[in-house]
Amino acid sequence: MSKKRINLDPKQRSFDFDTPIQEYETLRIKLLAGPEKPLRVESYEEACIEIAGTVKSAIRSWGGSREELVDAINAYFGTSKRLSIHMLNHYLSKPTEYPLPAVLIYAIQHITGSLETIATLAQAEEARVISGEEVRKLAIGKLDDAIAEMQRLKKEFRGIKK
Template identity: 30%
Template sequence: MSKRRASINPDQLGFTFDPPPLARRAADLAGMDKMIAASVGLALKEDGRSREEIAGAMSALLGEQVTKLMLDAYASEAREAHNISAARVLALIAATNRFDLLDAMVRRIGAALLVGEEIRTAQLGHIDTEIARLKAKRREVAGVTVPIRGGRQPRPPVVPGRAGAGAFGRRPWPLWLPLLARAPADARHGGGRIS
């Protein structure tokens, strides 16, 4: 008779930076109840305290009675009618400090678990990502910038097609000035006579 494959492999526990795939396909979560029962069993087995003591710690956390017999049932993969509730799974994880087991569970749905101050490591990575994004944006903007003028602003240029109109529609010179520049010398000075 072949040995039954374990629902959870203790050698594969521990945080990794490999992004888990999201559970989206049919049967992605098949066998999850057995994995949770195996996780309960592993947490109880490797804790070092008796199941009565662990049940007492869980009871204190939850504010409700958890017994050794309940833990025995939750740890049995064969007893499908005695699945542990989410609240009690979390209480067991907190009481036994086995966040690696919870991480293995949430990875089945495509998530990962950070505990306590580990969030600072994620925050640092987020800050570095934001710095890189802002540097890239800075390079993009730097390629199209011009220096900002200081002091007094120069007079705006004449807009083509507006017959010499300057700022606010004013004409910076009289209309007759360009005509005078093109007129013959004697016409400009009244035919050469000084009056």
């Protein structure tokens, strides 16, 4: 008897199963490798410049202007004139003369959605900051591992019973 040949519709969309698996594997390898090389800060001035640089980068990636950021920071803390555009410009342009107050980082990371400044501070101590999405991916990965282990044990147990 001959086997019936199955014709596939060429217009049918195929699913890319390999990409999510590859992304998962890449993330897993990166996480298992450990933190990056610690960023050693040599001086007070260098630390001020590094923090100002990460804040500037966060503002650029956010896409808003410095004026919008000042308004948002003042709204975040519930004041109208706590921070002026002139002071923010000083903090970012002359960071060694006017170091950025740490309390502003709360508002900046909330408004811009960037954890870059905090990540830089953590990297100096060989630590890593991860977002909520990354935490959820880690939890899913742990659940996947636990489910796989439970299924393996279940198969093993069934094999013993017989």
